[in-house]
Amino acid sequence: MAEAPLLKVKDASIFERRFTMRMPFRFGAATVTEAAQIFLSLDVEDAQGRIATGYSAELMVPKWFDKNPALSNADNEQQLRRSVHLAVALSKEAPASTAFGLHAGLEPQHHAQAASEGLNGLIASFGLALVDRASLDALCRLHALPLVDVIRSNLPAIDLSTTPDLDGFDVAGFLKQVIPHKTLYLRHTVGYIDPLTPQEINGPRRDDGLPECLREEIETYGIQYFKLKVSGRPQEDTERLKDIAAVLDRLPGYKATLDGNEQFADEAAVIDLMDRIEKEPALARLRQSLLFVEQPIIRTMALSQPVKTLAKRVALEIDESDGTKDAFLEAREQGYLGVSSKSCKGFYRSFLNKMRVEKWNAETGGGYFMSAEDLTTQAGIAVQQDLALASLLNLGHIERNGHHYVDGMQGASASEDAAWLSAHGDLYRDHQGRARLTMQNGQLSLDTILAAKGLGAAQAAAQATFQTLQEKENAA
Template sequence: MTISVKSARVAVTHLQTRMPFSFGSVTIEALPHVLVKLCVEVDGETVVGMSADHAVPKWFEKDPEITVADDIERLFSAIQQACNLSQEVSAETPFEFWRRVHDSQMDWAERQVVPSLVATFGVSFIERAVIDAVCRYENTTFSEAVRDGTFGIKPGAVYEAAEGMDPLDSLPETPNQSVAVRHTVGHDDPLTADEVDDSIDDGLPETLADYVREDGVRYFKCKLCGDVIEDRKRLAAIAEVLDDALDDYGATLDANEQYESIGSLEELWRELDSSPTLDRFVENLICIEQPLDRKIALSAEAGEMLDSWEGPPIIIDESDGKMGAFGEAVELGYGGASVKSCKGVFEAIVNACLVDHLNEQDDRRYLLTAEDLTTIGPVSLQQDLALVATLGLNHVERNGHHYFRGLDMLPKTLQNKVIASHDGLYHRHEQRFPSLDINDGYLVLKSVLDAPYGTPIQPNLGDFTPIEEWSVDKLGL
């Protein structure tokens, strides 16, 4: 197989949230959604591949000196640079194509002093669009292509410990046919109706209690703010809702780097572990995601803390910005890493191989958890679900359906295609927009797994604004 990219187009649309999403040090009420279309030549035949994602400000880098507008422009620059670099390389497998674009992008990032997480975000658009094109060219699905070697994935090219490993040997024999939704509880999300002063009243659940009752969710991801006392109080309030409503549940914590010192993180755990009102909640904790600022998260001091850590596994997320970072984190004592398509699809699969290897060699259990970038359909959410199902992960953080009003913001023709193509994953809400179809806390993935790479849909970029013509002023910040 010979792969090259002949042309690239990037388009943008701006989206308004239905409620503010507060995480880390930012509150999001509007953001740009980016779509990339590549014309990929595979063995002399031109095939279109697509990818999409939000350009979420203040997640990829959290420098307080950089404005939200500048943050978005830096993300755009990384995407456009990756598009340019993709047209300068060729390779015999999608995996090798990804590695060559990645290496060139990282060289550019080092020269321009661009954070590695921002740079890899740009590469992920190319990676996903090439995967899409190759699946369409081969008339195969993502899961099949991972398992039959179509992508040419070589874990040993990233981790020496994974040399000779085949993803086929580390992944489930078949992809998961459904996945549990892990519901995001943002800093300012209302927990019960008593906390709602002015209801959105848009036909969708609004409070944590609503989602438990109406969608049947049993897994939760709780955002932390980095203040020990405030986080303890917030978690106690969340635990009260969950303990009253559910006999059994699972939860993860996500601090988005807000704990700037190891001592404050240790203090948080002492507060949680010693609080009688949090007994059930603490027992149900799965992991703590990226509590420490990336400046210290992979330091020797962090490793010393992890040596004596007695709480749930701590995993990296924002620190996973360069190839092989998970291996470095494991050596320090971290227990796992997040899976996000925006950080890299092949990286996630390679990390799954490393986890399999570590769990065979070590008494300790390592894990991957599937996390969200507020993904929405019709491209990014479905592509990410294809990855999650292939890895065999049983629950996935999803919040795009929570912070956005389904797919109401997309052109009507595109909304209708989603309904027609994804029966079981989406349903038409009584107010006529496509909405995720969550039943008893689960998403059914048949339409995702039957498609080439998550979805048969390729949006018309003519319905959106070319990136060169789009302005951050449209967000009304």
């Protein structure tokens, strides 16, 4: 391993950008029509006095991190905003350390401080994840290297200090063998109220040049992977899945996952749904194409209730339950085989959990897995950092829905759009000056993401975003 540099966080800037969704997004019990994205820049100095700025961004999605119905969407946003500010303040107080050392030192402090303010582990993870990514981005820029080279040489100094259960695992060997995927299949999210065919579109069409129903998504992008939201009501879910299958079964082949978003009370309720699916002839192909079921059971019960009977029939994964560094360990004890990777939960958490998958599969003969899921990541820094992570982890396909529910880089300046289109022309197309995500045959190109000297985003493009944010704040 090359000598890992010590880094000191010197300064930080935080901005936000609000936007409205082009169509409502229904998941679990929530329907989201607007949200805000938070942006972080960190100035980081190494031992030689060199300074680089790193960037990160993430959507502050309401009703996912904390689903307490007594809290408003504004309350949820404030929880996430507070987590970021807490993490940034702690990072500025922290002594010089390696990039991973900064993470390892901050994690217990940040989670404890967040908990003292009533913020759960998932919310705490959100703030720390933004600091981790910005500091890692700065590390890449200090050395003028793309992310893959930084990870292969372990410049962040990733170790097992936070995961003693991995004792003996060859971290250096694992990282040296990282070979990123140059493309990823997009797994399209089908929200619970999304129209499936043109005939189901309510009201006048938007006619904004983007697909407005599932069939149009498939025809436009050539999508072959799908994530289907279910409601926790087995009879209604079965009927909804029959309608979806009528569209998907027109394809020569496809793969699907189900996402319960914590809407099922217990294992028995999910078994009820699986029974109905397997008894329904119209769902035979969908059942054959089903890869796994994501977080069906509410997080307060998921890590304490066995699901081993259900797990014999279909692979199960945690998502919302993954609020701490050891959640996957607890989930494994209950019968879960999978864990989601999301940048909003932590870059290093994903890598360490992938090491667990490798270790457990080597010990048991297989079955454990990781998948790449979405937080409605927005075009630009957020989506590209998440794609870079999934590429390095070789996850093959990734849930994406930000391009569907939001029209490109909403709120960006003309110069900002132009900078992203220029730097990452394989990932975006120009629609009347606005950068929109694009793909070919259902696949996203990652060539410019992997080539960027940073965590997935070209410096000129990231700087253009922060210049726009600063100008708008100055004008306010």
